[in-house]
Every structure is written in structure tokens, then in C-alpha cells.
Amino acid sequence: GAGVSQSPSNKVTEKGKDVELRCDPISGHTALYWYRQSLGQGLEFLIYFQGNSAPDKSGLPSDRFSAERTGGSVSTLTIQRTQQEDSAVYLCASSLVGTSGYEQYFGPGTRLTVT
């Protein structure tokens, strides 16, 4: 079956512009996660959705970052007034349910470059 998909695969934007990153989880997966990975670094947890609710938003780096999920499916990560330090690969993952006993399936990521 289809895996997690993300769009766009690459995004180049100018500093100060807003960007939207999209994630389509695996059908039937109730939990969805966003991470980012800077060049040569490990993954940084950003936010987790169970259904349409985000129990924990503390991983978002600043108030320029926001995320929403609608219909228990697609999620959008929005970065306002982008800065060069926002350049990274943004990864989305989903799992059947949002408890720690279930594995996460990752998408291929969106590479964001802020010039």
C-alpha cells in the first residue's frame, strides 16, 4: 500500500516568505508526527497529532511555526517569515496509534532551503 507522502520534495524560498509543507499519512493511521533534520544532524521532534489534536506543541522552535491536521488525515506545517536557520529537511511520520508501543513510518521529507 501507499506509504507516507510529503510535498513538495524540495522548496527554495527567500528569507521572510511563508512556506507550507504537506504530509499525507498512511491511510488509517491516527497519529502523525513532524520532525526536522538539519544537515549532518539527528532528528528534532517538532509536534505530534493524535487525530486532529496536538497534545504537545512544545517542540515547535518558535511561534513562527504552526501545524494543523484536518479530517484526521492530511497535515500542514507552516513556517512564517522564514529565516536561514529554518533550512533543513522536514520529515513527517505516521503510526497506527499514538502510543509508544507502535512504530512510525516516515515519509521521504521536504528539503527546505531559505536563501
Next chain:
Amino acid sequence: DAKTTQPNSMESNEEEPVHLPCNHSTISGTDYIHWYRQLPSQGPEYVIHGLTSNVNNRMASLAIAEDRKSSTLILHRATLRDAAVYYCILASTSGTYKYIFGTGTRLKVLA
């Protein structure tokens, strides 16, 4: 936040077993231990996870210390395709949800 400590890099010869260690001395009773790996230019891939008992699947085995303060991922016969960064993660849904990735171990497999 509970954290894990892994060696930065390891090497193994092809067809030999590999033991990848992970320390997690601050683990709590509700934390699962997950392992993922990331091949170049790809998203992470699930390998295995466990809570208290040792676990086996088609990819690997997970040995968890009795006090749960450390664990070891075992690849029984390394292949060139196993060259990747391996992440040991504590997955907690106790209180504030966190899924903390460390810097991982870069495994190099020698032909």
C-alpha cells in the same frame, strides 16, 4: 527529557554480527526503546522496539538490560545495505509526549 547515548561510529565486516550499544540511564517505566535506521538521503526506517523483554524480528534482535538502563541492537549478519545511521530512541507517552532522537551511530560495513 529522557535521552540516549550512542557511539558516534562503528565498523563491521560484511557477514559478521554487529552489536550496536545504547545507554539510557534516565529511562522511565513507561518508556519504550525503539531503534530506527537512516540510509543516505532517505527518511528513517523502523528496525525494532521493546519494553522489557528481548525482541527478535526479521531485521534484528534487541537485547535489553535487566535494569533497562542500556540496550543493544544486534544485526546477525551485516551486509553492505546495512550501512546507515542507527538511532536508539526512548518513546514516551507519559506526561508530555516526546520522541527524542539522539545523534545516532554511523555504521560502516566493510566488504
